[in-house]
Amino acid sequence: MLRQNEIMQTLDMIDHQHLDIRTITMGISLRDCCGSDPKVTARKIYDKITRCAEKLVPTGEAIERELGIPIVNKRISVTPISMVAESCDTEDYVPFAVAMDQAAAACGVNLIGGFSALVHKGMTMGDRRLILSIPDALAATGNVCSSVNVATTRAGINMDAVTLMGEIIRQTAEKSPEGEGRACMKLVVFANAVEDNPFMAGAFHGVGEPECEINVGVSGPGVVYHALQSVKGEPFDVVAETIKKTAFRITRMGQLVAQEAARRLGVPYGIVDLSLAPTPAKGDSVARILEEIGVDVCGTHGTTAALAMLNDAVKKGGVMASNHVGGLSGAFIPVSEDEGMIAAAKQGTLTLDKLEAMTCVCSVGLDMIAIPGDTSASTISAIIADEAAIGMVNNKTTAVRVIPAIGRTVGDELEFGGLFGSAPVMPVHDKSAERFVARGGRIPAPLHSLKN
Amino acid sequence: MKAIVTVTGKDTVGIIAGVCTELANLEVNILDINQTVMDGFFVMNMLVDLSTSTKSYDLVRDSLDAKGVQMGLTIRIQREDIFNAMHRI
Structure with missing residues (x-):
């Protein structure tokens, strides 16, 4: 049997040293949600997220009870929306952020990441539209997190994107509904972003990832x-x-x-x-x-x-x-x-x-x-x-x-x-x-x- | 499923009897007990087997919790796996 001091050491870590699991993040691919009608795409985004993550929160809570260790956050990351929305006939990507926000609320998670674009070498039309939508998207939603990758070791630094992101961060701050620039808490600019990061605000579900997965x-x-x-x-x-x-x-x-x-x-x-x-x-x-x-x-x-x-x-x-x-x-x-x-x-x-x-x-x-x-x-x-x-x-x-x-x-x-x-x-x-x-x-x- | 029940609190008469009776009522089998008293502070770890019980894990957990409150002790149950993960390779 386990020694008593081992058991007590674990309990001490949980009770007095703040040991916890910080997040269980479900990565969901939205690549099958693309289409030309923005309303249909937004609905598909909502449906897919709620279908995949329906049991995420109750499962996390059950594990928490059985193991006796706090699991502080249950979250969702999705395919960068710039890729999912690119084929839609619209310049306004805010409705996709709203669909993500509503899906997050329906699943009971506190944050959802992936209102993102990867522009380290250059921007496609969808990337630009997404970036320009960030200030309004973060003002219109409560739980959506946004990230933009502007550089990699292999491609260098896209200074056009860097310049644009300076302006976007300012606009996001100015449009913060809570004031004091608080919406910028949900916006991060990356170099060498990773595809399987479970932590917010930078989590997104990379293109090399499977249909759905759990990262902790x-x-x-x-x-x-x-x-x-x-x-x-x-x-x-x-x-x-x-x-x-x-x-x-x-x-x-x-x-x-x-x-x-x-x-x-x-x-x-x-x-x-x-x-x-x-x-x-x-x-x-x-x-x-x-x-x-x-x-x-x-x-x-x-x-x-x-x-x-x-x-x-x-x-x-x-x-x-x-x-x-x-x-x-x-x-x-x-x-x-x-x-x-x-x-x-x-x-x-x-x-x-x-x-x-x-x-x-x-x-x-x-x-x-x-x-x-x-x-x-x-x-x-x-x-x-x-x-x-x-x-x-x-x-x-x-x-x-x-x-x-x-x-x-x-x-x-x-x-x-x-x-x-x-x-x-x-x-x-x-x-x-x-x-x-x-x-x-x-x-x-x-x-x-x-x-x- | 095997789990560890940890009982801590001020030492008094009938702690082991009380906890064991509660576990028996819940049809939980006790496999091992390890108990010490340090400066009047009671510490007991029990390895238990829940596969003998028809009760749900949540019911066992809540019943032990209530028993702890009644006896003025802290009683908690956690799956053995968490301790094995941390202390055994």
């Missing part, structure tokens, strides 16, 4: 933080080993839940995304892990190295625990969703520039950052270009999810509520990048050899 995202910053309490002052070899062992345990949970959910729903299991996803709750913070490793405040010198070690150790531990690892897999650093990051940003130690450096060594990028409401579209585009360059050159996923806080400025704070937390408005550089952004065109793909 695990969490556990609190568990890692707790484990590090026992290795205070020890060398990095010991710290890395401790994180690996902890990541292994966390990921095994995810693997079990993913297999169980896939079996019950009768769809293939895709991947486990072994990310450390923080929440605003005390004790569930990635920043606090970095501070436990030894930096006084997250964002000071040493933070990037600490994060690099953490990110690598999480992957090494997790990859052994699951037969299919995918998604973003690594440490997330969303400012508003991490209690320690919020504190570090408020006191000015954690800056946008330091966060950019941190994104070179961890999964994803500048995430959930509130910037002044008067930040220009060209500055937002330049921020996106910087992040995309990091992703392109380092062969990794990077992203930008910034919230231009309309009517607010540095020193103010935005309260998002729930898992989205709260964000202090962070300063951006006031010098213009207008001429840089205005060039347009494409930044060529980097060399894949001569790497030094």
Whole structure:
């Protein structure tokens, strides 16, 4: 039989260290919903999503009860809508977002991703229409998430798309029904986007994915933080080993839940995304892990190295625990969703520039950052270009999810509520990048050899 | 289905009897028991088999939960798989 201390250790992780399964995300292909009549296509989108995901929430809740581990979110990702809607005789893609929103509500999921376009090399007619529809689509819906991939390591950076996305983010902020640019929480701009990411706002069901599948995202910053309490002052070899062992345990949970959910729903299991996803709750913070490793405040010198070690150790531990690892897999650093990051940003130690450096060594990028409401579209585009360059050159996923806080400025704070937390408005550089952004065109793909 | 029942709370007379009687009423077979008392705090883990029971998992879970409230204890049941996944390769 299992030893008593093993049982109690698991219970302690769930009860006191915020161990949970962050999301079960069902990926659904909508490629069979294309057609020329937009009304028919919107109805097909609604019907297919509700048919496939009908049992997603009750199944997730049943697994939660049997295993005794919280499964925080049940979500849906779909084929990028730019591809599904492209053959329709319409320029307005908002009704497709509304169909997604209604389907999500009918299924009881809290977010649905896939109002997306992949434009890293160029835009088709459908891609452009979708991107231009984003501000109205996000204003008209509550649960729909949108993402646009503007760069890859193989194709380079589509600077025309980068320029356009700066404007789209501003428009989305201005049209936010809740004010303060909040709709931008549901919009992310990617470089090297992955096709099987279960986390929002960037989840979409890629073209290489099956008809329907289950992807699971695990969490556990609190568990890692707790484990590090026992290795205070020890060398990095010991710290890395401790994180690996902890990541292994966390990921095994995810693997079990993913297999169980896939079996019950009768769809293939895709991947486990072994990310450390923080929440605003005390004790569930990635920043606090970095501070436990030894930096006084997250964002000071040493933070990037600490994060690099953490990110690598999480992957090494997790990859052994699951037969299919995918998604973003690594440490997330969303400012508003991490209690320690919020504190570090408020006191000015954690800056946008330091966060950019941190994104070179961890999964994803500048995430959930509130910037002044008067930040220009060209500055937002330049921020996106910087992040995309990091992703392109380092062969990794990077992203930008910034919230231009309309009517607010540095020193103010935005309260998002729930898992989205709260964000202090962070300063951006006031010098213009207008001429840089205005060039347009494409930044060529980097060399894949001569790497030094 | 095998599951782990965990009972925690302040030590008092009749905890094991109470929990075992409840499990018997629910037709759940107890395979193993591990129990300690630390500083007056009672901790018990039981490995149980639910395949002998005609009751649904949710009913067993809710009944144990109610019994816990009645006895001033925390009683929970979880499938054994979650612990095996975490602690056994």
